[in-house]
Amino acid sequence: MDIIYLHGVKAKTLIGVYDWERVAPQVVEVDLEIGIPSPRACHSDQLVDTIDYAKVVDRLRAELAEQHFLLLEALAEHLAQDIMGAFGAPWIKVSVTKLGILHEVGRVGVTVERGHRGG
Known part of the structure; x- marks a missing residue:
């Protein structure tokens, strides 16, 4: 399976279980690995034969601006299902990170x- 990846995508969203986390949007960092439905782009060299990662980023940021979650798990699941459905991806890995949210902890996620990650 061919995979595209986007690492370190930053976006603002309301996320958290504590009242103070839900007052203003926080910046989260998202890493994506997305299975490409077909290897056609390797031979055609055409954008229409793959997943346009600029469109993925635009969609991700729009979703995070509109959707609000208590848990990172729910946010990651939403993104996984949304991106798979929108782009026809057979497999996805989504990592969502909060930056500096806990004292003396740089990142949690x-x-x-x-x-299905086929071969």
Whole structure:
């Protein structure tokens, strides 16, 4: 399976279980690995034969601006299902990270993997 990846995508969203986390949007960092439905782009060299990662980023940021979650797990699951459905990806790995949210902890996050990662 061919995979595209986007690492370190930053976006603002309301996320958290504590009241103080839900007052203003926080910046989260998202890493994506997305299975490409077909290897056609390797031979055609055409954008229409792959997943346009600029469109993925635009969609991700729009979703995070509109959707609000208590847990990173729910946010990651939502992104995984949304991106797989929108782009026809057979497999996805989504990592969502909160930056500097805990005292003396640089990053906390969660990773979900969905779909079938074929060979």
